[in-house]
Amino acid sequence: MISKVKHIHAxxxxxxxxxxxxxxxxxxRRMQKVSPADVIVVAPLVPQFILLDIAQGLxxxxxxxDELLQRAAGEDLVQGDVIAGPVGMxxxxxxxxxxxxxxxxxxxxxxxxxxxxxxELQAGMEGTITxxxxxxxxxxxxxxxxxxxxxxxxxxxxxxxxxxxxEMLQELVVEQLNIGxxxxxxxxxxxxxxxxxxxxxxxxxxxxxxxxxxxxxxPLARKMDYPIMVIDGFRETPMNKxxxxxxxxxxxxxxxxxxxxxxTFKGNFPEGIISQSSTTEPDLPSEAETLxxxxxxxIINGPESPQxxxxxxxxxxKQVLSNGIETRLAExxxxxxxxxxxxxxxLEILKD
Amino acid sequence: xxTTTVAAKSVIxxxxxxxxxxxxxxxxxxxxxxxxxxxxxxxTAGAPNFDVTEGxxxxxxxxQYITGRALLSEKDGVIIxxxxxxxxxxxxxxxxxxxxxxxVVTVGLLNTVSLQNARHLAHTTYANxxxxxxxxxxxxxxxxxxxxxxxxxxxxIITGGTNNGASNSLLSILESIGLSSYMLDExxxxxxxxxxxxxxxxxxxxxxxxxxxxxxxxxxxPVLGEENIHPAQTEINEVYKDxxxxxxxxxxxxxxxxxxxxxxxxxxxxxxxRFLSEKYEPGKGVLGVDIGSDATIxxxxxxxxxxxRVFPGLGVGSGSAGVLEKNSLxxxxxxxxxxxxxxxxxxxxxxxxxxxxSLPLDSDQVEIExxxxxxxxxxxxxxxxxxxPKQLGAGGTLxxxxxxxxxxxxxxxxxxxRYQPLSVLLDGLQPSGVTTLALDQNGLLPGLGIVSxxxxxxxxxxxxxxxxxxxxxxxxxxxxxxPGTTILRIQVNRENGRSFTREIKYGSxxxxxxxxxxxxxxxxxxxxxxxxxxxxxxxxxxxxxxxxVLGIVIDARGRPLQFSPDLExxxxxxEQWRKTFSKYE
Numbered sequence: 001m002i003s004k005v006k007h008i009h010a011x012x013x014x015x016x017x018x019x020x021x022x023x024x025x026x027x028x029r030r031m032q033k034v035s036p037a038d039v040i041v042v043a044p045l046v047p048q049f050i051l052l053d054i055a056q057g058l059x060x061x062x063x064x065x066d067e068l069l070q071r072a073a074g075e076d077l078v079q080g081d082v083i084a085g086p087v088g089m090x091x092x093x094x095x096x097x098x099x100x101x102x103x104x105x106x107x108x109x110x111x112x113x114x115x116x117x118x119x120e121l122q123a124g125m126e127g128t129i130t131x132x133x134x135x136x137x138x139x140x141x142x143x144x145x146x147x148x149x150x151x152x153x154x155x156x157x158x159x160x161x162x163x164x165x166x167e168m169l170q171e172l173v174v175e176q177l178n179i180g181x182x183x184x185x186x187x188x189x190x191x192x193x194x195x196x197x198x199x200x201x202x203x204x205x206x207x208x209x210x211x212x213x214x215x216x217x218x219p220l221a222r223k224m225d226y227p228i229m230v231i232d233g234f235r236e237t238p239m240n241k242x243x244x245x246x247x248x249x250x251x252x253x254x255x256x257x258x259x260x261x262x263x264t265f266k267g268n269f270p271e272g273i274i275s276q277s278s279t280t281e282p283d284l285p286s287e288a289e290t291l292x293x294x295x296x297x298x299i300i301n302g303p304e305s306p307q308x309x310x311x312x313x314x315x316x317x318k319q320v321l322s323n324g325i326e327t328r329l330a331e332x333x334x335x336x337x338x339x340x341x342x343x344x345x346x347l348e349i350l351k352d
Numbered sequence: 353x354x355t356t357t358v359a360a361k362s363v364i365x366x367x368x369x370x371x372x373x374x375x376x377x378x379x380x381x382x383x384x385x386x387x388x389x390x391x392x393x394x395x396t397a398g399a400p401n402f403d404v405t406e407g408x409x410x411x412x413x414x415x416q417y418i419t420g421r422a423l424l425s426e427k428d429g430v431i432i433x434x435x436x437x438x439x440x441x442x443x444x445x446x447x448x449x450x451x452x453x454x455x456v457v458t459v460g461l462l463n464t465v466s467l468q469n470a471r472h473l474a475h476t477t478y479a480n481x482x483x484x485x486x487x488x489x490x491x492x493x494x495x496x497x498x499x500x501x502x503x504x505x506x507x508x509i510i511t512g513g514t515n516n517g518a519s520n521s522l523l524s525i526l527e528s529i530g531l532s533s534y535m536l537d538e539x540x541x542x543x544x545x546x547x548x549x550x551x552x553x554x555x556x557x558x559x560x561x562x563x564x565x566x567x568x569x570x571x572x573x574p575v576l577g578e579e580n581i582h583p584a585q586t587e588i589n590e591v592y593k594d595x596x597x598x599x600x601x602x603x604x605x606x607x608x609x610x611x612x613x614x615x616x617x618x619x620x621x622x623x624x625x626r627f628l629s630e631k632y633e634p635g636k637g638v639l640g641v642d643i644g645s646d647a648t649i650x651x652x653x654x655x656x657x658x659x660x661r662v663f664p665g666l667g668v669g670s671g672s673a674g675v676l677e678k679n680s681l682x683x684x685x686x687x688x689x690x691x692x693x694x695x696x697x698x699x700x701x702x703x704x705x706x707x708x709x710s711l712p713l714d715s716d717q718v719e720i721e722x723x724x725x726x727x728x729x730x731x732x733x734x735x736x737x738x739x740x741p742k743q744l745g746a747g748g749t750l751x752x753x754x755x756x757x758x759x760x761x762x763x764x765x766x767x768x769x770r771y772q773p774l775s776v777l778l779d780g781l782q783p784s785g786v787t788t789l790a791l792d793q794n795g796l797l798p799g800l801g802i803v804s805x806x807x808x809x810x811x812x813x814x815x816x817x818x819x820x821x822x823x824x825x826x827x828x829x830x831x832x833x834x835p836g837t838t839i840l841r842i843q844v845n846r847e848n849g850r851s852f853t854r855e856i857k858y859g860s861x862x863x864x865x866x867x868x869x870x871x872x873x874x875x876x877x878x879x880x881x882x883x884x885x886x887x888x889x890x891x892x893x894x895x896x897x898x899x900x901v902l903g904i905v906i907d908a909r910g911r912p913l914q915f916s917p918d919l920e921x922x923x924x925x926x927e928q929w930r931k932t933f934s935k936y937e
Contacts (some may be wrong), residue, residue: 002394021504023537045501049535051493051528088438095927103535111497111531150706161571171602214695215702260704265452267399301703301710323715324768 005292006298006348007148007240008231010249012274013284014146015130019137020045020121028138029047029137030131034123036158036256036258039190041137045119050097054084062108063234069110071102083110124156125256126275143245143275146285147209147231151218152259152270157185157226161255161274163247164188167237168211174199181205185227185257185272187247189238194220196307201225208256209247209272211306227259229270232306240298240306241335242350250274289349291330297347299332304342308350309334316343361442362434363810364415364423366408367607367617369706370646372762374406375415376799377441380812385813387796390413397450397600404450405602406767430609445836446610447798448603452505453480453664454595457542459497460486461512461526464547469572470511471554472739473547474851476585476660477592478614478647479507485528489522493528500532504619505542506595508564509588510556513549515574522548526559533564541565543591547572547584551741567591587662589619613806617798620722622651622660624801627759627811629653635840636755636787639739640797641732642776643706643725643761647671650732652754654741659887662738666728668721668763669708672701675693675728687723687779688913689926693714697723697839703883713781718768722776748829750911751886753785758820760792769832770931774823784828784911785885786876786892786895790820822868824900831882831889835859839882839908843875854906861932862906866899873897874904900932 014246024043028034054063068084071077077096085093104111116326147153162184164176172188177199185207191197192214200208207227215234231243238244256273265285288297293313309332318326319341327343334340362379377388391414396407412430416423422439425431431440456479460466474481482503484497502510507530512522530845533541546556547569560566570583593614597603605613625640629652631639642649648671665674671835676684681694684701700720704710712718733751740752757777764773776791798820804811815909829840840856844864854864865871876884879890886893897904909929916922 022540046498047493047535049497049501049531051497051531104531111535113535216699218702233706234699265398265450300707302713304796320766321711321713323712323718325711325718325766326768327711343711343713346707346713 001344001347003297003347004288005286006173006350007146007269007285008144008244008246008350009179009285010352011143011276011278011280012146012282013140013141013143014125015141015284016127016141017133017137018121018123020119020132022309023135024118024121024136026132026138027235028129028132029084033127034128034140036124037130038123038124039120039195041121042118044116046116047343048116049103050100050112051115052083052089052094052097052110052112053108054110058085058087058092060087065066065108066106066262070106071105071110073102073104073270075102075210076100077102079111083296109250124258126254130188130263131159142273142275143278143280145250145274147246147272148233149209149229149259149272150233150262151213151230151268151328152220152261153224153228154259155225155260156258156260157207157227158254159185159334160252161185161187161209161247161250161272163251166248167345168244168247170238171208172196177203177205179203185209187239190214191217192236197221197228209260212237214255227257229257233300235305236266237306240340241308242298243279246274266302267301284346291344293348296350296352297330298350299333299342299346300348301346302325304334304340305346307334309340311347312339314344347352357580361807363443363445363807364430364441365803366411366444366446366762367795367798368397368404368407368446368450370450370642371395371815373404373411374795375408375411376794376796377415377419378799378803378814384817385810386817387794387814387819389415389418390547390794393868395450397448401601403601404448404604405816408606415910429605430610440760441592443613443862444609445613445799445802446606446870447615447617447620447802447808448600449478449595449644450602451478451596451791453478454584454592455480455482455510456501457481457483457505457506457511459501459508459510459529460548461521462486463488465576466512466573469547469581470509470546472579473509473511473545473572473581473584475659475662476581477588478662478664479616480664485525487525493524496525496528497532497535500529500542501535501622504536504540505592507543507545507588510544510546511548511572513552513571515550515571516575517549519549523555525914526556529804530559530563538551538800543567544905545569545584545587545591546589550574557924591614592619593887605842614801615804618660618662620798620801621649622653622658622801623810624653624797624804626656626658627801627804628815629658629765629806629873630656630757631812636753639754639757639781641729641750641759641761642669642797643728643755643759643763644671645762646671648728648732650736652736652740654752659736659739663728663732663735663816666817667759667870668725668728669705670705672708672724673705673725673729676701679727684727685919686922687726687926688719689923689930690716690719691919691923693722696894706851721763722767722772725761726780729776730782730791732937751781754783754787756790756820757781757783757790758790758792758797759823760795760797761797764791765793766796769934774900774902774905775930775933777823778826778905779909779913782828782911782913783826784830785883786897787828788825788898789900790825791823792819794819794822797844799803822898822900823896824863824902826907827874827876827884827904829856829876829878829882829909831880831913832910833858833882835923837880839879839885840884840906841877841879842906843877844904845875847871847872856908858910860906860908861929863902863935864904864933866897867899868901868903871896872899872904
């Protein structure tokens, strides 16, 4: 059976596409080094239009209004510029309501695009631009540590990572959130109290990485101004040991935290990237691999989640679980040397 | 008709689901079409493959292994047509539900009339309505243009105006649609489906055909109060296919294998339910329910008239969080026969939505999934019932009389206990009168639906080959009484001449011991003006029935099912119902 690879890597190659959904102006060039705050591409993400009824404004019929037009499509205007007219005893005119561009004109109407501030898409991570996607953005590559999550509140940031303790076994509580964490991206085992998320916003922290979180906090977590990423799932369990090790080893280093919402179809996972200078050239990680003896796996469901273990054996044929479900199982030795059997469907592959 | 009289052809029907891709193999066995086997593999429409052919290939490899028949060649891909030495397959057809729902903006004159039609139409496919525009929304033309540009929908459905009715008001909205489409990149311009006043069709063509991918269908409401959805439903299915062809890698190759016989899973599902309604029990409707990982489909058909509704984001895998968000934890927990904390249930549901393929490890987790399935079906049923014919059966908020009701989806077919699929369908749908609950145990319905278009004989012969598992005949009397009051006397006459009688009390759930496949004649005598679908309240009658997996189930719990605000009481009652069923597991 083929399983998804959960991306928790101490040292890997990372390649990310940063693009806008609309055409814009790309500001970077190939092989340029970028930092997270560098702007990759700018574009009016949501252009605003006004449909001006020239005929009505001039109190003439549409054909006559077209004759009175002073501007053609493509012309840039400042606020107050005359678009059409004058006409009549009082020299009626229609003026540009704001600065903008005439997009279309005819049949007594003008479609006018208002100048609006351009959206700036930042790199969001350190790296090198390896490819330009014309008018849309670029591809950034880097080497370093990667921690993939399963839930994010849709926000993005960059800052210093600070674990709240040397072992992310414990619940994050309000008392831990001292002033020393101000401006940091903190990491902890799990969270179940709304007061903690609120207190973290007051410190204020820059971001929060949790092993797990109570699902009752989802609505509040979505409202928080800072990014929140959950690595393992919705429960009250310590962070998986692979992610914990990376976060502790990289204490006080910069992490690019993209707590984007999970979209497995598009392959968008929330993630944290810690760029590292490395002399090796690690391969890009595979996305899916076959479950077989010897593979390192993480348990994604059940009381043993999110423990990490190694597959000793895939049991041949379907087996019956205590609840009556028939499925394929693997025998696994956990990090604490205990053995267990887990359905293959409840495992993901973990690569070092 | 025997298949020896027609050119018999083997068929593979591929269904590209959101999680699993399945390849069903049909061939002629002893002169009749039969379902032979299926292969399955994870769907590869999304990340990281972004190519549906990978999943299809793997499912065919499994099918090849199971059947021992070579279906693939390294050089040519799928071997079509079959060779004289029985390699390959003659015909391949495909259905698809994988992919994000298409985003739709509905446009109509009035919120209560034409927008309602547009919503019905959008709900016949995998679509999310992201905005609505109507004359009474008080938006200016500029507001409409900006809204459409901000939403960038895949499809705009335009309805409004009866034939020979209003035209000027609709034209003003069309101007905004045309301008907004023109302002978008050509690659981002929406499909437009016009299904409004037919007098405006020429103007719509002149104004929009050069700017957008325009389709025109007959007016969805030609006269006030009369909905004619089917021509537009055909067109929206074509739009769905066009969008998927553009989005899903490898789909063009699949369409070439199938020579164009490709449609949405929901459309094929609806088609087979319609087909069944034309063939069987014209007095009642046929109902199909498919509960998938991400979406639920409900299709009802009465004498060939189909009502189809797709509920994206309402499922028991990736759609499980959607069930919770569209309902409430209380509505899900009310179905459970065990006490679990809100936290346990909520966390399980959200974990299931991020790990949809993971399996429940204990009986408690199975109960959460079954409760999710019941509430998903209940939610869907409550939304579809108002649009079903009311003259047949209970009407109102209750399901009209149906025969049969067919359920499909892995939550039902892989349920560990035999009573569980019946319990999910019975509680979720709450049918009344006499009906049969059946299970599409091999997930054939979409495949049979799409095949019925070109080879109806295959569909008929496979359906008649007992491919659906009879879960049980259901008798559900309608009426009101005090719990414990006798409301029905049933005499069961077996084929061997023996008979027995039962008195049914209001509030009870009971099972008559009839073996799977055993034919019996039932004499139903309702009391206290209860109605068992024999022509009205208090009317008796005879009905032939066949025992299902659970024999014959008498559901006298009342309609709709009532729940106590006391959680403990609910749990006890659910446990009692479960015990009734589990005697026959």
